[in-house]
Amino acid sequence: MEDVLVKEKSEFRNYDQGDITAAVKEHYRKMRTRQTYDYVQAMKKKYLTFDKPMHLWEAMEKLNALIDVSDPDLNLPNVQHLLQSAEGMRAEGRPDWMQLVGLIHDLGKAMYLWGSDEDGTSQAEQWGLVGDVFVVGCRFPDSCVYPEFNELNPDMHDERYNTELGVYEEGCGLDNLHLAWGHDEYLYQVLKNHKDNAIPEEGMVMVRYHSFYPWHTGGSYTKLLNEKDEQYKEWIKDFNQYDLYTKCPKIYDLNEMKEYYLPIAEKYLGSGPIYW
Template sequence: GREKILLFRRDGATERAVGKILFVVSDGEERTDGGAGDAKIIVLDVKEEFRGTNLGGLLFTECMRALSGYGSERVLLDAEEDMSRYNRLVRFYKQLGCQVKPNTRIQYINNNDGETYRKIPMYRGLDASDRNRSSSWLEGRPFLPFCLVDAMGRCLRLRQSPLATHQWLLVQREEGDGELCIRSTLGQYLCVSSDGDVAADRTECHDWERFILRVVALPGDVAVDGQESVEGRQYLHSRSLWVLKSAAHAGKHLAVDKEGFLCSSRVPTFWQKRWQKTGVAERGQDRATQPPSAASLVCTRDTPQRRLHYRTAWSTQSVAFVRGMRERYLGFRLRKMGLLEAMDLVGTAQSRPFSDGWDGVSLKSLLFFTAEHLRKRGLPDWEQLVALVHGLGRIVRSIDVNFLQEGMDEYDWTLLSKSRPVGCMCDDDLNFPEYRELSPDRLNDGYMSDLGMYRKNCGLGDLLLLWSGPEYMYHMLSANCTTIPQEGLAMLRYFSFSGWHSGGYFSELCNVDDEMMRSSVSEFNKFRCEARDQCKSNITEKDCNHLWNSHYSGIVAKYNLDGQLSW
């Protein structure tokens, strides 16, 4: 007889069907090889706005489970597709284990709608794995379709899997306190083994398949959550950090290795939720409040330490703060010393201060590595010099005896982070805008517009940027009369101003000269990030000295930065 499996979506108290599969348990004919009658799939359909998370594969897998219970040994189907989707549907069914029936003709159909369709007969045998699924673990149980992706939106892979990517279902376990299972749409459960391997090769959920999803509570975010803007609260929640822990193996977290494969790690990897809206809102429903159709867990570089730093920057940095820092430091009376001595003073500083799992690479090693990275690319010597010194602003923490006595132990502005202007509205969504309402400048109406206290097209040189390590270094080199070209000094000052050079923001504040150097600043930052990601170990002191004596000391002298500099 004819059977069907329906897939429903629940939005609050409302349920609606979003997918279905109709099948006939027996087509009424005996097989010529003496086997049981074939089953046949009549319709497999998922509504267009819910496609993209392999819900069709989920329905197909559940159909195979049901048919195995009826004793069927083979299922037939027709892959009917228009010519513009040539072989797309066939590939979909082949990924589910189907094959094109041999010695059959492909039918071409014209439905008088201007499109030509082709119908390809296919079949699939029911194997032991189908028969082992005696009951549906999902029947009547809510689940959330989602993807595991990297920061670029690419689906994360399993090292020992024939599939290039997986689509997942997050399912709440009835047993255990807040425990979850992660099941692929094709019926395999993600698991962490006792030796730490991550795989999806089991069709039952036991100990190794249990996970715990926990939000990372950042001190003070409760107060931020009380902000008046509903949109602000929603955005704050969307940016929260989560960890996925194995419930069976204490201290093991779901992580991603350097090649983009899922793995386990004792060092927490952090994830963020991303929602994808459906294509069509219900009648009378605001799209902003429309429930999402799909979700992703994004493996992010973000860490609690980094979020805390940016939140404190929003609550600390203001027009008054930046002007105060300029008055305090732009006299350059802290110390007299050369660049090599400064490099030695930051020799043991961490190169990645916001990382939970620091790899031991020092800031000095990273600076030399970055300069060498640009040198190997054949970039000008002055650009290599900018790369060598771009992180030396960290030295202020060491040479300013009052630094730790004035509350800066809670907010270290010398740490390299994204920059932005103060004294105007900041719509830059790359710069933790969920903390925007903490800014002291919000109390001044004159700063609460796109231009704020600036003139249109005044030029970036007139802006008060966040007081930071690169900002300090830009002013320090200029005060010491360096002959580095203006383009190089712009790279030093603006490489961390990614909202401008890469995000497309603040164009109303730029002049023609700024626009001309935007691409070169962005390129410098790209090479800097490449070097940061590739630098995995320290450069020995001997090698650093060799690089300095054989190459960089000459460049330093060429651009008038040798001898004793005022810091």
């Protein structure tokens, strides 16, 4: 895909550029203000019901109607980002399961189909759907995008939640943390609940933590991590190059891509519906 890249790597994730700045910044202001520990618990209870059957390719088609308002690098329907990521991996001969993860890693954004403005899980209000995530239940680090918004969160004025460890034990590990609610955790839990899921552990980690930039890029939360998380970071860094640097103006035809990717999807996820 080198022939369609239009930016240098250093130009990605620039949150102070052009006309998009105001919209992206407002998204993160809402996200940081409203994503509290209690909110995250409520969203898990509300959305992790696994009672809405939908085939994977139907979910892909639904992302034709969603543009991620938090993304400063791409203003295309989200399904194009998924195809760009997968095709980047395919071009470099990465394993088929990893190509599949590239293809589906943002499918949790299908939550908008049954989301609401109030929850921040709709097309209009995406602060509970997309964007870099952070840990709730402990102090927000300065490695968050727009750290000036950290103090707007009510939890940062609650002694239960505003210390370095907060509600967690030192060394508890990523898998025991509650992250800001969004498409990563949603898809991870949907896949974990799916009886035919055969995606390797590396792929499931990529799904769950790819938006957790304050950890995998910012270097925060060191006291909460354990040894296993170092392996997680290696997997995420490997995935991240395709998630980020394949973003470009190139448009793929979803129907043309189906012939190649659907058999891979059925190999690791079966041919039946997934329960969302």
